[in-house]
Amino acid sequence: MKEHYDxxxxxxxxxxSIELREFGFAFFIGQFRRHISFKHGRxxxxxxxxxxxxxxxxxxxxYRRAAAPxxxxxxxxxxxxxxxxxxQVLRTDDPLVKDGWISNIYxxxxxxxxxxxLDNFIEADFGLTSRDYTIAFSGGRGFHVRxxxxxxxxLGSQFRRQIVEHVxxxxxxxxxxxxxxxxxxxTHDYGWDLRTxxxxxxxxxxxxxxxxxxxxxxxxxxxxxxxxxxxxLCVRRTDRKVLDEYLREAMNNLTVAIDERVTVxxxxxxxAAGSVHGGxxxxxxxxxxxxxxxxxxxxxxxxxLRSSKRLLVENVPLRVEIKGESLGPSDKGKSIExxxxxxxxxxxxxxxxxxxxxx
Amino acid sequence: MRNRCNARSSESAVRILESKETSVDSxxxxxxxxxxHWGSSxxxxxxxxxxxxxxxxxxxxxxxxxxxxxxxxxxxxETIPExxxxxxxxxxxxxxxxxxxxxxxxxxxNYKMRLGGHYFGWITRxxxxxxxxxxxxxxxxxxxxxxxxxxVAQGDIVSLSLKDxxxxxxxxxxxxxxxxxxxxxxxxxxxxxxxxxxxxxxxxTFAYLAGLLERKIQVARGATNxxxxxxxxxxxxxxxxxxxxxxxxxVNRPNDPTKYPPCISLFVEQLAxxxxxxHFARFAVASFMRxxxxxxxxxxxxxxxxxxxxxxxxxxxxxxxxxxxxxxTSYTAPxxxxxKISRLCPIDGYCNPRLKHPVSVYLWKWRLAKGESRRATxxxxxxx
Numbered sequence: 001m002k003e004h005y006d007x008x009x010x011x012x013x014x015x016x017s018i019e020l021r022e023f024g025f026a027f028f029i030g031q032f033r034r035h036i037s038f039k040h041g042r043x044x045x046x047x048x049x050x051x052x053x054x055x056x057x058x059x060x061x062x063y064r065r066a067a068a069p070x071x072x073x074x075x076x077x078x079x080x081x082x083x084x085x086x087x088q089v090l091r092t093d094d095p096l097v098k099d100g101w102i103s104n105i106y107x108x109x110x111x112x113x114x115x116x117x118l119d120n121f122i123e124a125d126f127g128l129t130s131r132d133y134t135i136a137f138s139g140g141r142g143f144h145v146r147x148x149x150x151x152x153x154x155l156g157s158q159f160r161r162q163i164v165e166h167v168x169x170x171x172x173x174x175x176x177x178x179x180x181x182x183x184x185x186x187t188h189d190y191g192w193d194l195r196t197x198x199x200x201x202x203x204x205x206x207x208x209x210x211x212x213x214x215x216x217x218x219x220x221x222x223x224x225x226x227x228x229x230x231x232x233l234c235v236r237r238t239d240r241k242v243l244d245e246y247l248r249e250a251m252n253n254l255t256v257a258i259d260e261r262v263t264v265x266x267x268x269x270x271x272a273a274g275s276v277h278g279g280x281x282x283x284x285x286x287x288x289x290x291x292x293x294x295x296x297x298x299x300x301x302x303x304x305l306r307s308s309k310r311l312l313v314e315n316v317p318l319r320v321e322i323k324g325e326s327l328g329p330s331d332k333g334k335s336i337e338x339x340x341x342x343x344x345x346x347x348x349x350x351x352x353x354x355x356x357x358x359x
Numbered sequence: 360m361r362n363r364c365n366a367r368s369s370e371s372a373v374r375i376l377e378s379k380e381t382s383v384d385s386x387x388x389x390x391x392x393x394x395x396h397w398g399s400s401x402x403x404x405x406x407x408x409x410x411x412x413x414x415x416x417x418x419x420x421x422x423x424x425x426x427x428x429x430x431x432x433x434x435x436x437e438t439i440p441e442x443x444x445x446x447x448x449x450x451x452x453x454x455x456x457x458x459x460x461x462x463x464x465x466x467x468x469n470y471k472m473r474l475g476g477h478y479f480g481w482i483t484r485x486x487x488x489x490x491x492x493x494x495x496x497x498x499x500x501x502x503x504x505x506x507x508x509x510x511v512a513q514g515d516i517v518s519l520s521l522k523d524x525x526x527x528x529x530x531x532x533x534x535x536x537x538x539x540x541x542x543x544x545x546x547x548x549x550x551x552x553x554x555x556x557x558x559x560x561x562x563x564t565f566a567y568l569a570g571l572l573e574r575k576i577q578v579a580r581g582a583t584n585x586x587x588x589x590x591x592x593x594x595x596x597x598x599x600x601x602x603x604x605x606x607x608x609x610v611n612r613p614n615d616p617t618k619y620p621p622c623i624s625l626f627v628e629q630l631a632x633x634x635x636x637x638h639f640a641r642f643a644v645a646s647f648m649r650x651x652x653x654x655x656x657x658x659x660x661x662x663x664x665x666x667x668x669x670x671x672x673x674x675x676x677x678x679x680x681x682x683x684x685x686x687x688t689s690y691t692a693p694x695x696x697x698x699k700i701s702r703l704c705p706i707d708g709y710c711n712p713r714l715k716h717p718v719s720v721y722l723w724k725w726r727l728a729k730g731e732s733r734r735a736t737x738x739x740x741x742x743x
Contacts, residue, residue, distance in 0.1 A: 127521060127547015151522040159529045161697065162539040168700055171540035190543035190550050260700045 001052050003340065004276055004283075004303040009049050012056065013273035013286060014041030016148070020062035020076065024269045025053035026278060034269065037066035054278030057269035060146065070267070077153040079146040080160060081270055082117060082167070083262040086141035089113045091257060096317055100280055100349050102141055103318055104296055111292055114143050117256045118289060121167050122147065125191060130289055137301050139277025139284035144270055157264050164260040170196075170251040172244075178234035185243065186230035197230035199250045216242060276303055281344035298322050302341040309343035309354060311336055316351040327352070383497065390447040391489045393454035394482070394568060396504045401447050402455075454482075462575035463582070463589045464596075471576055472569070479568045483561040490557035498556050506563050510556065517556055518548040531566035532573050535559075614653045618724035620717040622698055623647050625705050633666050639693070639701050641665075643717070645680045647692040650718045655681050692717050 015021050018041060024034035034057075038044040048056060059066070060081050064074030086097050089110050097106065114135070122128050122145070132149040147153070155163075171192040173185035186193040204216055204224050220235055220243065227233045235243060262268055271277065273286040282301045294300075302322050311327075312335050319328035322342040335355045338346075346352045389401035457478055461471045490498055495517065499510045502519070508527055510517040521544060528535050537559060543550045551559060579585070616627065626640045641662065648658045655677055662673045675684070682689030695715045698704040710720045 124546060125521075125544040127545075149522070151526050155525060155529050158534050159525060159539075161700075162534070164700055165538060165696055166540040169540070169696065171538075174541070188543035188550070188552075188555065190545045192540055193543070194545075 001054075001276060001278075001303075003305050003307060005049050005052065008274075008304045009045045011274040011283075012045060012048060014044060015058055015272075017062055018044065020064070020066055022059040022061070022063060022066045022073070022267075022269065023272075024057040024059075025051065026055040026057075027051070028054045028278070035067050035069060048275070056272040056275035058272050060268050060270055061266055075266060077150075078266045078268075079148050080152045080155065080163065081147075081262050081268060082145040083138070083259040083270075084110055084114055084117065084142040084145075084256070085138075085259055086110055088257045088259055089142060097141070100141060101317055101320075101351075104298065107297055110142050111295070113256050114145070114292065116254075117145065117167065117258070120195060120254070121256070125166070126152075128152075134273075135287045135289065135292065136271075136273045137282070137285045137287060137295065137297055139271055139275070139282045139301065140280045144284075146270070157266060160264045160266075161260075164258065164263045166192075167256050168258050168260060170255045172247055172251060175240060181237065182234040183237055183240060184231065184234040185240075185247065186233060189229045189231055193230045195254055196247060196250045197227075197233065199254055200224060200246055201227070203246070203250075216246065279348060281341065281348055298345075303344065305340040305344075307340045308337050309340050311338060311343055311346065311352040312355045313346075313352045314350070316346055320345060383493070386447045388497070390450040392486060392501065392505075393447075393450040394505075394564070394571075395501060398451045398454065401451055405448070458572065458575060459586060460589060460592055461572055462579040463585045464593050465590075466593075468576055472572065475569065475572045479565045479572075483565040483568070486564055487557050487561035490560055491554055493557075495553060498553065498560070501560060502556070506560065506567065508563075510551075513550075516550055516552055518550050519559075521547045521549055524549055528563065528566065530570075531563075532570045533566060535562040535566045537562045614648075614651060614657070615725075618721055618728065619647075620710055620720035620724075621705050622695075622703060623717055623721075626703075627661060630661055630665055633664050635666050637701070637703065639698075640703050641676075642680065642690070643693050643698060643703070645677050646690045647717050647721075649681050649689060650692055651721055655683075695720075 019037060019039050021037065022034060023036045023038065023044065024032065025036070026032050036047075038047065059078075061078035062076045064076060065072060068074075086092075086102050086106055090097065090106060096102075118133075118135075122133060126147075128147065128149055132152075133145055133147045136144045136146075138144050173193060173196060174187055175183050175185055176187055178184040186197055201224050204221050217239060220239055223233055223235065262270070271284045273284050275284055276282070277284055281303060282297055283303060285301045287295055298321060313327060313331040313333065315329075315332060316327045317329060319326055320342065322345060323339045325338045325342050327336065327338065327342065327346055343352070343354070347354060385397045385400055388395070388397035392398060461475050461478075464471065466474070490501065493501075495512060499512065499517065502508045502510045506527065508519055508523050510519050521542075542559075543555065549559070616624065619627065622640075623644060626636055626644045629636050629640075630644070644661065645658050648661075649655075658677050659670075659673050662668055662677075663670075665673075678684045680690045693701075695704060695709055695717065698717070709715065711723055714720050714723055
């Protein structure tokens with residue numbers, strides 16, 4: 001950690017109006033210190049270099065007195081954060097993911113969800129542009145997005161909860177009576193109704209072309225094929241049940257499983273971009289939307305270390321490659337010298353131990 | 360509560376609109392929307408005195424109201440001629456009278472808000488019906504002047520900036536009923552047909568009026584100029600509103616675990632089995648119990664079986680939820696949607712698609728049981 005911060009502490013991101021932010025630090029001895037504020041970025045950097053914290057966090061909120069105890073801080077506003085964490089986003093109980101062993105394939109899946117959040121919700125629904133939000137690789141199992149637009153920063157928890165519902169729960173169409181005893185699932189042609197309609201149309205029409213069974217009555221399939229907007233679709237009352245099944249599937253596919261506790265929390269501390277995630281050894285890195293395509297955490301977010309360490313490999317369940325060196329299941333029981341970034345990554349996940357004999 | 364003229368609300372309103380006026384004068388609009396700037400202008404021009412929306416009204420307005428009331432008392436209902444029920448003076452004075460009554464009466468404050476909720480619910484439903492028949496210009500004027508939200512016309516439809524909407528709606532004491540997920544959003548704009556614009560206006564009007572009443576109640580707390588007629592109306596109201604209903608939002612039903620919604624049943628069961636349950640689930644249990652009128656000690660006892668039970672901490676947290684310490688705010692149980700997004704709802708869908716709150720489900724189950732026992736009694740009496 002010292003080696004990394006000696007050369008790269010300047011990369012730790014100093015948020016806008018840093019003096020109004022609360023900072024928190026976790027240390028290797030298990031201590032956590034918070035309610036700390038800095039007047040300037042250089043103060044933060046020198047604190048990190050001296051204290052060498054395991055993790056660095058700062059508040060999404062701005063406070064009148066950032067260093068005061070919680071009750072006296074004087075909340076002013078808070079960025080609107082989204083946390084996409086592997087376990088939730090992938091809806092998996094995979095123990096490897098829980099332990100932080102995340103393969104690039106999983107990272108790609110999380111990125112797809114992140115694009116969904118950005119394209120379908122933040123940009124298409126909320127009308128925000130890349131100037132209004134920042135994206136960061138969390139340094140661990142996912143990504144953070146912080147909306148920095150003024151109106152969104154002033155929202156209270158009730159509206160933040162609505163945003164969570166909008167993104168993570170979706171909106172099942174509100175069926176309404178239509179002409180001649182029929183019913184229509186969609187009441188307008190935008191937002192969730194449009195998204196669900198488009199999904200339904202693609203799903204059903206694509207299946208029809210491939211002659212796959214869709215379980216939908218043909219009359220609905222042909223209606224979907226000809227309807228150009230959501231409100232044009234109306235079905236028989238008896239068709240509601242079967243269409244509802246598809247609509248539920250649409251919700252599962254179109255929603256993004258963000259961590260709702262993070263988004264609604266007005267006082268959340270989030271990892272500081274540019275700092276090292278003590279539990280993974282990867283750097284929390286600010287990214288632009290265009291960076292995301294080629295971003296691979298194990299290549300682009302590794303610590304800036306030149307030294308190497310000898311390890312006694314215990315159990316590395318998947319092949320991990322950092323800076324051209326790799327460790328994997330076949331290395332079990334071996335004593336291998338690898339670069340410090342890879343060594344840290346594997347040791348913190350209990351996949352190996354530092355080889356004391358070598359020291 | 361509702362004045363006689365308002366009683367035949369929506370139908371008469373629609374009847375009037377059916378005449379398809381091309382231009383509507385501001386007095387008519389004051390009658391249709393007495394809480395709006397048109398109502399305010401009507402007061403200023405015909406009565407004098409302060410702006411309608413001010414928290415306090417002056418003596419001259421109360422005097423004027425008194426005159427209207429005394430006139431009304433002389434008229435037996437059957438002698439009131441068939442009139443335009445949206446007559447501006449009737450509508451505006453009714454609105455002022457109701458708001459003043461709600462602000463200054465001796466009812467508990469949360470009860471005033473509940474009564475207000477009934478009135479606002481009714482008047483906003485009427486507003487929606489009326490706005491649907493207005494011209495787009497009138498709707499835009501209402502949004503701009505009364506709700507502070509500029510609408511942009513795009514042919515038959517109008518658009519509203521999402522940021523403007525959020526900035527405005529988030530300032531209301533309680534947010535509009537319509538959630539973000541239900542709004543027709545497109546690139547930061549809410550795209551509304553005339554019908555949808557009217558519908559959303561109703562929702563925003565409700566939130567606006569609720570916020571206004573809350574401010575009026577705050578001002579009335581320390582006011583010395585309580586109008587004399589408030590007490591007599593309150594005495595009169597006793598006939599219609601039994602004092603037993605003036606509880607807070609607790610529903611005060613006997614505690615019957617068989618009628619708990621599935622989520623609460625599960626949490627209670629897990630606690631009894633000494634399983635660890637998330638903090639939010641514990642909060643849901645305690646706040647649910649508070650709302651159904653369960654004693655605090657019973658709730659603390661529920662948690663004694665929790666694996667990490669600490670008596671002092673539990674008592675402190677439950678007391679907090681019961682509003683006895685800290686901010687003295689009594690907490691309400693989280694809604695079904697909140698439980699769902701926290702992945703704590705044990706079922707797919709809802710217990711009842713129309714109900715989105717565990718307490719509502721509990722009440723519904725009570726009503727179901729009541730209906731069943733009534734049917735059973737009826738069946739027995741029939742067989743006898």
